[in-house]
Amino acid sequence: MPAAGTLRASPALWAGLAFAAFGADVALALTGAIGKPLALLLLIVPTALLYRAMRLAGGSAAGGACQPKGEVQRRYVRRVMAFTAAYLLAFALQALVAAQSHPPVPLRAALGLLPALAILGVFWAIGRLIVEETDEFMRMLVVRQVLVATALTLSAATVWGFLEAADAVPHVDAYWIAVVWFFGQFAGAVANRVTYGSWGAL
Numbered sequence: 001m002p003a004a005g006t007l008r009a010s011p012a013l014w015a016g017l018a019f020a021a022f023g024a025d026v027a028l029a030l031t032g033a034i035g036k037p038l039a040l041l042l043l044i045v046p047t048a049l050l051y052r053a054m055r056l057a058g059g060s061a062a063g064g065a066c067q068p069k070g071e072v073q074r075r076y077v078r079r080v081m082a083f084t085a086a087y088l089l090a091f092a093l094q095a096l097v098a099a100q101s102h103p104p105v106p107l108r109a110a111l112g113l114l115p116a117l118a119i120l121g122v123f124w125a126i127g128r129l130i131v132e133e134t135d136e137f138m139r140m141l142v143v144r145q146v147l148v149a150t151a152l153t154l155s156a157a158t159v160w161g162f163l164e165a166a167d168a169v170p171h172v173d174a175y176w177i178a179v180v181w182f183f184g185q186f187a188g189a190v191a192n193r194v195t196y197g198s199w200g201a202l
Contacts, residue, residue, distance in 0.1 A: 045082075
């Protein structure tokens with residue numbers, strides 16, 4: 001296979017692009033170069049890149065040491081994609097309503113809850129994956145991913161919170177915790193791959 005084709009099929013390349021896009025989005029948001037709604041909407045870019053990395057990693061693993069995906073993981077992917085689409089639609093609806101008029105507080109609160117509910121749906125999908133997975137090894141990998149992501153997120157939130165209290169860093173809105181947690185899922189998948197030769201919930 002040509003070198004360029006091999007590079008395009010490299011999960012590490014796509015994961016690197018995802019983290020670079022995520023870092024750029026966060027930097028633009030923190031510096032005020034873009035508004036919060038646009039920053040949240042642009043998260044679809046690193047999400048899509050990371051999804052591509054995971055698909056490539058899962059495909060290469062299926063031909064090697066990892067087991068191919070079963071129906072349970074396929075349902076998980078469909079659920080995550082559905083909630084991701086709902087997340088984007090919620091932001092589109094917010095932008096449409098805001099362009100038409102200055103909505104009252106109750107309506108703004110309701111519109112603000114829509115993307116949050118979509119993210120909660122992804123959490124539910126991960127929980128259902130753990131419950132429905134009958135392969136004990138794969139279930140252990142998913143639980144390990146969740147633990148790694150949670151440990152990284154709590155550590156980052158704790159460190160940033162104390163730095164913020166010391167006026168050493170700017171304020172970051174709480175919804176970024178969920179974003180960091182999702183990227184922590186990929187870190188957990190890498191830890192699974194290094195330790196057990198299988199990625200987990202990809």
